Amino acid sequence: MLSTEVVFNRTLAFREGRDPTTSFVVVEFKRPDRKNFERAPLSQVFDVVREIREGTFKDGKGRPVEGASRDAPAFCYVVCDINKQVERGAVDAGGQLTPDGRGTSATTGSLSCILKSFHTRN
Numbered sequence: 001m002l003s004t005e006v007v008f009n010r011t012l013a014f015r016e017g018r019d020p021t022t023s024f025v026v027v028e029f030k031r032p033d034r035k036n037f038e039r040a041p042l043s044q045v046f047d048v049v050r051e052i053r054e055g056t057f058k059d060g061k062g063r064p065v066e067g068a069s070r071d072a073p074a075f076c077y078v079v080c081d082i083n084k085q086v087e088r089g090a091v092d093a094g095g096q097l098t099p100d101g102r103g104t105s106a107t108t109g110s111l112s113c114i115l116k117s118f119h120t121r122n
Contacts, residue, residue: 011048013057018066023073024052030080042089042115045076049111071112078117086117 015024026048028041051057052074055067068074080086087097087104093115095106102119 011044013048013052013065015068020067020069021072022068023075024068026052026074026076028076028078028080030078032081034081035083036085040085040089041078041080042086042093042117045078045115046093046108046111046113049074049076049113074111074113076113076115078115080117080119082117082119090115090117 012027012029013024014027015022026045028045028048030037030041048057052065052068053070053072055064057065057067059065078086082097082101082103090096090104090106093106093108095104095115097104104115104117106115107113108115
């Protein structure tokens, strides 16, 4: 089982193989019951996408991760409580609240990202 420190204190990024054109996944978990964030979770994810593409993102041990092509698709997931700040961030990214109100969905053309955020409550 993963420690909560591993899950909540850093962004996770995954890619199959070393081909820079391969899509990659970014996952950001936020602690449940947070009412506000220092930085909007969606902005944090977009920054990680940029860092991966620029080759400046570091893994959990502080080692640089090979960059991805500017055109490689990024699939981004944010798991957090949906509040006004998260909703606004999704709208700013061109997305919207899902019909059930339990998440947001957006596709960004400029960053080649497909973004989903999910509410942490049932």
